[in-house]
Every structure is written in structure tokens, then in C-alpha cells.
Amino acid sequence: xxxxxxxxxxxxxxxxxxxxxxxxxxxxxxxxxxxxxxxxxxxxxxxxxxxxxxxxxxxxxxxxxxxxxxxxxxxxxxxxxxxxxxxxxxxxxxxxxxxxxxxxxxxxxxxxxxxxxxxxxxxxxxxxxxxxxxxxxxxxxxxxxxxxxxxxxxxxxxxxxxxxxxxxxxxxxxxxxxxxxxxxxxxxxxxxxxxxxxxxxxxxxxxxxxxxxxxxxxxxxxxxxxxxxxxxxxxxxxxxxxxxxxxxxxxxxxxxxxxxxxxxxxxxxxxxxxxxxxxxxxxxxxxxxxxxxxxxxxxxxxxxxxxxxxxxxxxxxxxxxxxxxxxxxxxxxxxxxxxxxxxxxxxxxxxxxxxxxxxxxxxxxxxxxxxxxxxxxxxxxxxxxxxxxxxxxxxxxxxxxxxxxxxxxxxxxxxxxxxxxxxxxxxxxxxxxxxxxxxxxxxxxxxxxxxxxxxxxxxxxxxxxxxxxxxxxxxxxxxxxxxxxxxxxxxxxxxxxxxxxxxxxxxxxxxxxxxxxxxxxxxxxxxxxxxxxxxxxxxxxxxxxxxxxxxxxxxxxxxxx
Numbered sequence: 178x179x180x181x182x183x184x185x186x187x188x189x190x191x192x193x194x195x196x197x198x199x200x201x202x203x204x205x206x207x208x209x210x211x212x213x214x215x216x217x218x219x220x221x222x223x224x225x226x227x228x229x230x231x232x233x234x235x236x237x238x239x240x241x242x243x244x245x246x247x248x249x250x251x252x253x254x255x256x257x258x259x260x261x262x263x264x265x266x267x268x269x270x271x272x273x274x275x276x277x278x279x280x281x282x283x284x285x286x287x288x289x290x291x292x293x294x295x296x297x298x299x300x301x302x303x304x305x306x307x308x309x310x311x312x313x314x315x316x317x318x319x320x321x322x323x324x325x326x327x328x329x330x331x332x333x334x335x336x337x338x339x340x341x342x343x344x345x346x347x348x349x350x351x352x353x354x355x356x357x358x359x360x361x362x363x364x365x366x367x368x369x370x371x372x373x374x375x376x377x378x379x380x381x382x383x384x385x386x387x388x389x390x391x392x393x394x395x396x397x398x399x400x401x402x403x404x405x406x407x408x409x410x411x412x413x414x415x416x417x418x419x420x421x422x423x424x425x426x427x428x429x430x431x432x433x434x435x436x437x438x439x440x441x442x443x444x445x446x447x448x449x450x451x452x453x454x455x456x457x458x459x460x461x462x463x464x465x466x467x468x469x470x471x472x473x474x475x476x477x478x479x480x481x482x483x484x485x486x487x488x489x490x491x492x493x494x495x496x497x498x499x500x501x502x503x504x505x506x507x508x509x510x511x512x513x514x515x516x517x518x519x520x521x522x523x524x525x526x527x528x529x530x531x532x533x534x535x536x537x538x539x540x541x542x543x544x545x546x547x548x549x550x551x552x553x554x555x556x557x558x559x560x561x562x563x564x565x566x567x568x569x570x571x572x573x574x575x576x577x578x579x580x581x582x583x584x585x586x587x588x589x590x591x592x593x594x595x596x597x598x599x600x601x602x603x604x605x606x607x608x609x610x611x612x613x614x615x616x617x618x619x620x621x622x623x624x625x626x627x628x629x630x631x632x633x634x635x636x637x638x639x640x641x642x643x644x645x646x647x648x649x650x651x652x653x654x655x656x657x658x659x660x661x662x663x664x665x666x667x668x669x670x671x672x673x674x675x676x677x678x679x680x681x682x683x684x685x686x687x688x689x690x691x692x693x694x695x696x697x698x699x700x701x702x703x704x705x706x707x708x709x710x711x712x713x714x715x716x717x718x719x720x721x722x723x724x725x726x727x728x729x730x731x732x733x734x735x736x737x738x
Contacts, residue, residue: 202318358383
């Protein structure tokens, strides 16, 4: 189905000679909070005009080649604020960009933080579209004032149905503060960190008691989320002690929740997001982004912030003739089996196929084996379903456990094609020969040390900016130390197995976590268990839960004579 056909069936009321604008709520910050309708609209957009705060949230769902005039939109927004827009005019230049694209027949997505229905600027942009006769629709999003308290573990209503009031501190006046101050409603205030103390004072002046519970959450729904609990009378001291108050009013946006019946007293039990085992941990994954995709997703589910840093680069073999002969033999029926031991091996064979004008149909009649889930997934994306994968340990040894011995009655051909790296171990080759198979052990690609990462990444590695690093092989230990230096001693070192741990120790690293099985996903789970134990110990001792990187000793100031 082509994008145009899909779009016609999805938005029949909007599609026509003219383009249209979709006002899309991108939620408070967590990309996982985008709705299915939002993802669908982004996939069919010709132009994406997004607030800078949500650009990273929505860009990954837009199709390749989408026009993203983000910088122009940001500059226009600043200009509009300087010039001063009228009440019924677009609040920023984003509307001009969106409408200009729509007039030319483009499908435009205008992405805003939270929900468009609660965004006054978005409402003015919709009116501008209506005046111009430009069709538009609204895709609601999770409102920031609702989503952030939910992620902070703060219920806004109790069983008795507390009244809830939402206030934007930028537009609130004395009458507003007096009204909510005199009520017993839960008050959710959108404000800035530097204005929280002023807001608390306005509520007290309006009639709220100084001992009324108050929570303040910054960067809500992201892994940088942080929540402070206090009262209206103590919030100034709490923020001052936390050393987060900016020098003047302003600073980053926050959501403040005020009220006796908010459930704030039970936040230590309800803060499900901030109590994730690796919440906020910066975890170094020494793999490419493509190789680390599922592992990074798993780490994010534990609350971590993965950073992929490749330690090896893949290059073609120095003598490609061996690979060329093997691929030709694959087509002419030389092999009974082909065994893939890595995603890179799949990629190397696929590239060689494309070079010869072949596709997955060339595997017809050949049994295919994959060493693990990720390699199997790469084969399926190629159009090949593996016939054999390890039922137990995902390794060469695990694959051998399930590999059938050669049987001349049932196996017309006794040869296996094994495309692999130049530095691969001989475990699989030796095991297959022992089972009676002939093996064409072919170098499909070479692994070389990757280029050093950026200077700031190297400094973070050596200076303790990362909370943990996952080592998935001995070579990743050697290569990371070689290109970036040795991780700081506060960094938690997690290794996939004894051999990798031994190499880490040989490089002067303290191994804190060992995977129970040689699996990257078991390794990530083991790190999560380690983080959960550290958190539980801190909570039991009444200590503030800190990430490993937060326990770095302060740098000593250089002596001055």
C-alpha cells in the first residue's frame, strides 16, 4: 500500500486538492506516550513543524525525507515574541510555516508539547488555519499537567472525588490565586523552577495553610525526572538545599501539585517511575546503535539512559575471492547448511547477494542456522526464517548442542558454509567436524578497532560520567580501553561471562556484575538486579538514593600560592 493510498483511507475528510495541517500533541516528553494516531499521522507527513522541546520525540516516527523546518520555526518564534502578536494572531511563526506548506498541497504535522487543546498558541494557530480555509485536524496528546504527576506517583484525586484545578502561572492573576487559595481543591500549577517559591507564596496569601503538601517535578516523564516533596512553607528551603534554584525567576518548566488529598504522603510507595532499578543511570553500551537496539530498549525499560559507543568497525575481507566462491557454491547446491554466528555475518552475505543480484530465494533447499535471537531477527528481516536456533545458551556451544550429526542417508550433502569474522573462535568449526560435517570456514568480514568517540564521551568514561558499562566480550574491553581509556572506578562494570571478566580485571577494572548466562539480555537483567539491590539498601538505611556517578569525590581545587 502506497503512502498516498494509506493516507486517503485514513484521512478521507481532509485529503483533497489542498493540503492540511494536523495539530498533534506529543505529550510531556516520554516518546512512549505518543498515541497510535499520532504515530500514524507522523508516518504520512510531508512537513513536520515541531516545537524544539518535542522534536526528538516525534522525529523518529516521521518518514524518510520529511521536511523539518525546525530552526526556521524556532527563529520565527523568537521574532514573534519580540514584535508582539495580537490576541487573535498566531503566537509564533510556526503557523506561517505550517500554512504555507499546506497551501502548496503538503500534509503538515504541527507537533506541540502536551495536548493541543491546552495550548493557547496552538488554538490561535488553528484559528489562523480556519480563517485561511486550510483544513486541519487535532490529534490529542497526554497533557503535561496530567502525565507528569502520574509519572511522579501523585494521584490527583482521592476516593471522595477531590476537585482538581489546573493553572498556568504565567497567566494567573491575584483573583485566581485568591479563588484557589480559598478552596480545598488539588491545584496543578504549570510554572518554572525559579517561580515555585513565588507561587507558594501566592497560594498562602490566597488562604492556603503553609503546611499544605507540595510536590515539584522537573523534566517529567523522562529519565531525567526529579521530584521534590515539601510544603508551601518549606519549598524554598528544600529547593535551596537541593541547590537547584536558579538565580532569578524562570529556569526549566516544572509541574507543582498542591493539596491535602493528592496522595503525596504515599509518594514513596507510588513513585513507580523514579523507583525503577536503573532510573537515570547513564549506561555505556560498547556496540553500534544498530547492534544495540534491543539491548538499549531493555535498558530503557529499567529507567536507564543507554549510550551506544562502537568499539569495533567492520570491514570487508582482504581477499574477497573466498567469499565470492562460497556464495556461488551456495547457489549451485554445494552446501546442506549455512550457519550465521552474528548479525554482521548476515549483513556481509546479504551485501554479497545484492552485488550479484540475488535475494532470499537463493536459500531455497538450504538449511539455515542462527546463533541467537538477534542474528535470527536479522535473517527474518532478510526474508529467511532460520531452521535451527539454540534451544538453550545463545552461543556457538549452544548451537552445537542442537546441531544434528551428519547422516549420509538423510543428508545428501555433507558440507556447511560458515561465514564469520576473521577473529572468531574455532569452537563451532571443531564441533561441526566432530559431528561429521565438512566445513567451509570463510572470512566474511574483518573486525578492526573503531575510531575514538568524541572528546566529551572519552572524558565521561574516564571521569566517572557513566554509571555502568556493559562488556559483551573480551574484545570490547580491550578496544574500549584502547580508544577511550579506562572507566572510572565508580563506574559499575558488568561482564557477559568469566572470560570477559578476566580480561576486564587484567585491565585493572573491578567487576561488579556477572551475567548468569552468556546473553546480552541476561546481562542487562543482572545489572538491573544489581541496581535494585543498591536502591533497596539505600532506602532501608534512610539514605538518599544516588547513582554511582553521583558518588564521585569532588575534584580538589588546585593550590594557589
